[in-house]
Amino acid sequence: MKKVVLITGGSSGIGKAIAIYLQQAGYTVYGTSRNPDRYPDSPVPLVAMDVQDEASISTAVSTIIEKEKTIDILINNAGVGITGPMEETPIEEVKNAMETNFYGPLRVLQAVLPIMRQQRSGRVINITSIAGYMGLPYRGIYSASKGALGIATEAYRMECAHLNIHFSNVAPGDFATNIAAGRFHSPFKEGSDYAAGYSHTLKLIDDHVDDGSDPIEVAKKIKEIIEMKNPGIHxxxxxxxxxxxxxxKKILPEKRYERMLKKHYGL
Known part of the structure; x- marks a missing residue:
């Protein structure tokens, strides 16, 4: 029988690349979108889901279970970008990023894990970020949200090991996607002490995305992991x-590593 994959945020970017690649490899794949009607030509079936809305998550998972009787693989990919000086980023936008990037995957897991526990098998891959391994200037909130998800995955992995449910993190770097279009940018404040550093860093971030690799690289790694007998953690x-x-970061003294990052970002 084909393995059933649920991937959140499967309508664009890395999520779409993963969904199409796994479908072409023979998996039964369902992606999610808050507004599936906007993607009538999606090559992968999309179900409506807002990871900030528990009712919508429950409905989406129930819809897939009703059709397929199982969910074998969950890929928590839905996320939002956010940039800005830590001090000047509106708290409501901080909350929104955490609700999507951290609490969102946890909500989806609370809906999916019962079926995986019942069948005593499952694979979960949480899409984090290389940015989650360090506090990056003017991306601190994004780094924090992805770092939190990475740490939580380690705990889930140990708690669910005896249930034959395997957890892993996949941390992408910069890939050529449309993430910048949906990213929240804290507005520039006239006379701000952070204006010069923020402006320079924002351009650098966007250039990295524009010059990024094809997200198919992430899709290939995902397939490799879900087909491993005993996948690793990170x-x-x-x-x-x-x-x-x-x-x-692991081998350099902290201050030297900090100086390296500041030089990279022109700070």
Whole structure:
């Protein structure tokens, strides 16, 4: 029987690339979108889901279970970008990012884990970010939300191991997607002490995305992980320098690593 995959945020970007790749590989794939009607030509079936709305999550999961009787693989991919100085980012936008990037996956897991526990099998892959391994300037909220999800995954993994439910994190670097179009940017404040650093960093972030690799690389890694007998905990997908930055954080003195980041961002 084909394995059934649920991937949140499957209408665009990395999520869409993963969904199409797994479908072409023979999996039964369902993506989600808050507004599936906007994507009538989606090559992958989309069910309505807002990861901030428990009722919508429950309805979406029930719809898939009714059709397929199971969900074998959950990929928590839905997320939002956010940039801005820590001090000047509106708290409501901070809450929105955390509600989507951290609490959202937890809500989906509360809806999906019961069926996985019942069948005593399942795979969960949480899409985090290389940015979640460090507090990046003017991306601190995004880093915090993805870092929190990565740590939570470690706990889920240990708690669910005896149920034959395997958890892993996949942390992408910069890939060529439309993430910038939906990202919240804290407004520039005239006379702000952060204006110069924020402006320079924002341009650098967007340039990295524009020059990013094809998200199919993430999709290939996802397929590799879900087909492993015993998958690991953390996987990184990105350029050598992006992945090496995580290694450097482990081995360099803290202040030296901080100076390296500041130099990279021109601060």
């Amino acid at each position: 996987y990184k997908v990105g350029s050598f320098l992006q992945k090496f930055s995580i290694v450097l």
